[in-house]
Amino acid sequence: QKEVEQDPGPLSVPEGAIVSLNCTYSNSAFQYFMWYRQYSRKGPELLMYTYSSGNKEDGRFTAQVDKSSKYISLFIRDSQPSDSATYLCAMSAGGGKLIFGQGTELSVKP
Amino acid sequence: DGGITQSPKYLFRKEGQNVTLSCEQNLNHDAMYWYRQDPGQGLRLIYYSQIVNDFQKGDIAEGYSVSREKKESFPLTVTSAQKNPTAFYLCASSSLDYNADTQYFGPGTRLTVL
Numbered sequence: 001q002k003e004v005e006q007d008p009g010p011l012s013v014p015e016g017a018i019v020s021l022n023c024t025y026s027n028s029a030f031q032y033f034m035w036y037r038q039y040s041r042k043g044p045e046l047l048m049y050t051y052s053s054g055n056k057e058d059g060r061f062t063a064q065v066d067k068s069s070k071y072i073s074l075f076i077r078d079s080q081p082s083d084s085a086t087y088l089c090a091m092s093a094g095g096g097k098l099i100f101g102q103g104t105e106l107s108v109k110p
Numbered sequence: 111d112g113g114i115t116q117s118p119k120y121l122f123r124k125e126g127q128n129v130t131l132s133c134e135q136n137l138n139h140d141a142m143y144w145y146r147q148d149p150g151q152g153l154r155l156i157y158y159s160q161i162v163n164d165f166q167k168g169d170i171a172e173g174y175s176v177s178r179e180k181k182e183s184f185p186l187t188v189t190s191a192q193k194n195p196t197a198f199y200l201c202a203s204s205s206l207d208y209n210a211d212t213q214y215f216g217p218g219t220r221l222t223v224l
Contacts, residue, residue, distance in 0.1 A: 006152070008150060032211040034211070041198075041218070041220070043114075043116075043200055043215035043216050043218045044153075044200070044215045046212060046214065049211075049212055090153075092211040096141050096158070096160070097155065097168075098211060100152035102150065102151050103152055
């Protein structure tokens with residue numbers, strides 16, 4: 001079993017939809033949780049960073065961490081075609097070593 | 111502009127050749143990392159370095175080598191011992207003083223073995 005599991009999709013939604021992206025993990029030592037967005041043939045860019053459990057909101061994006069269930073989510077409200085990309089979750093127990101999910105490919109149709 | 115640069119963007123290698131991928135950062139970050147990404151897969155850690163002249167193996171170090179002679183630079187050599195080197199290679203860096211687990215990525219190098 002992988003330490004981090006992420007549904008690879010692809011996920012296709014109409015413009016304006018609410019998107020929910022999810023990852024589960026098995027290592028209870030993970031304390032730091034990140035979401036990266038990666039456009040085709042580009043490097044990942046950091047979207048959200050969360051420490052421990054709770055919610056964090058930044059514009060149309062909301063990150064949720066539920067450590068009791070070992071489950072993290074990224075919500076995108078009012079999705080736009082420019083949100084079409086691969087979304088990678090990543091997490092760490094500290095010390096800078098990140099474990100990545102395999103990424104979910106999202107397509108937002110106009 | 112502060113950031114991470116990688117070169118070249120595309121690289122072609124014949125079997126049996128060693129090739130070196132460049133990674134430079136001007137963010138004054140202490141830590142630097144090399145990842146490999148294959149289609150439909152997440153990122154896998156090859157090597158990382160938290161200080162000049164020191165580096166650690168990641169999960170898939172076999173067939174790769176690195177050096178860290180300067181804080182700003184962390185080149186990766188893909189040796190002929192790497193049996194399946196065709197992949198997208200990503201370099202990242204992070205501060206060790208603040209949010210050490212927040213890594214920033216370069217644009218990547220796509221390596222193809224002919």
